[in-house]
Amino acid sequence: MLAGKEREASVELVAHLAALDARPALFAAAGHGSLFSYCTDVLRLSEDATCNRIQAARACRDFPMILDLLASGAMSLTSVRILRPHLTPENHEAVLARASRRSRREIEALIAELAPRPDVPSSVRKLPTATPAPTLASRQPAPPFSSPPPISSPSPPITTRRPIVETTSPERYRIQSTIGKESHDKLRRLQALLRREIPDGDPGAIVDRALTLLLEKVEKAKLRAAAKPRPRAIRPGADRQGRVPRPVKRGAWRRDGGQCAFVSGDGHRCTERAFLEFHHVLPYAQGGLATVENISLRCRGHNQYESELVFGPRGASTVREALQ
Numbered sequence: 283m284l285a286g287k288e289r290e291a292s293v294e295l296v297a298h299l300a301a302l303d304a305r306p307a308l309f310a311a312a313g314h315g316s317l318f319s320y321c322t323d324v325l326r327l328s329e330d331a332t333c334n335r336i337q338a339a340r341a342c343r344d345f346p347m348i349l350d351l352l353a354s355g356a357m358s359l360t361s362v363r364i365l366r367p368h369l370t371p372e373n374h375e376a377v378l379a380r381a382s383r384r385s386r387r388e389i390e391a392l393i394a395e396l397a398p399r400p401d402v403p404s405s406v407r408k409l410p411t412a413t414p415a416p417t418l419a420s421r422q423p424a425p426p427f428s429s430p431p432p433i434s435s436p437s438p439p440i441t442t443r444r445p446i447v448e449t450t451s452p453e454r455y456r457i458q459s460t461i462g463k464e465s466h467d468k469l470r471r472l473q474a475l476l477r478r479e480i481p482d483g484d485p486g487a488i489v490d491r492a493l494t495l496l497l498e499k500v501e502k503a504k505l506r507a508a509a510k511p512r513p514r515a516i517r518p519g520a521d522r523q524g525r526v527p528r529p530v531k532r533g534a535w536r537r538d539g540g541q542c543a544f545v546s547g548d549g550h551r552c553t554e555r556a557f558l559e560f561h562h563v564l565p566y567a568q569g570g571l572a573t574v575e576n577i578s579l580r581c582r583g584h585n586q587y588e589s590e591l592v593f594g595p596r597g598a599s600t601v602r603e604a605l606q
């Protein structure tokens with residue numbers, strides 16, 4: 283009874299996401315640059331659950347009969363996720379009929395039949411498989427004379443091999459990942475070099491310093507690359523193609539804090555920081571200039587959304603200048 287209700291809610295959500303996926307303007311208007319951020323910010327789904335449901339939603343858009351199979355309980359979200367890459371317009375009816383009400387193992391056997399793979403070499407990674415993966419410190423053999431400083435305190439057994447970033451308490455996050463020997467050696471060298479500043483060699487403190495430096499470097503490089511000199515000279519604010527001069531990009535980037543600056547009617551600001559583009563607030567085609575005042579950061583979704591508001595769904599007049 284409860285399981286049935288949960289399934290119903292889950293299917294409703296997948297159907298809702300499939301509908302939204304087809305009309306990105308709906309979540310864009312509410313201040314969300316992607317279906318992904320809509321799911322995590324508004325629906326409060328975990329990143330894992332979001333991926334699962336968006337994949338299922340897209341599978342339902344491509345093959346609507348999947349929605350009925352989910353609704354009747356004949357197929358689970360997981361089955362849909364693993365089957366989806368093997369479905370084609372030609373085979374989907376037959377494959378879905380065979381997969382319905384089957385266990386995961388049976389579905390995996392079905393996939394193996396659809397897409398036979400060569401045997402994988404028996405040793406691809408240097409990781410133990412039967413026992414929980416050891417912590418970074420215990421995997422390293424101790425040097426003969428002195429034991430290395432601890433790299434991490436004992437952590438709970440690792441249950442997945444994917445990198446993990448999870449919130450442990452407000453403003454604290456646990457990152458768990460496997461690194462190769464080279465990275466490990468670099469960490470050791472940094473621990474030694476930073477012994478005075480970070481006496482206990484805390485990897486978290488070193489990662490923080492590394493991230494700060496890398497972020498600074500990448501942001502600079504991206505802005506430089508985005509502002510490479512064009513073949514023709516560009517006068518600030520007066521370029522005939524609507525291209526954005528470098529100082530303007532820098533100014534807009536700083537003012538918007540490297541984040542999409544779209545704000546919905548009810549005041550929600552978009553949280554996207556990836557694939558940002560320089561957006562003309564007053565469109566270039568309507569005389570808008572490439573000045574700091576008229577240039578604002580937008581994620582891809584919002585640049586597209588606002589361009590469609592002005593020029594319609596097929597409007598190609600928008601100036602799309604991406605940062606990456």
Ligand SMILES: [Zn+2]
Nearest residue numbers: 315542552581
């Ligand atoms: Zn956005």
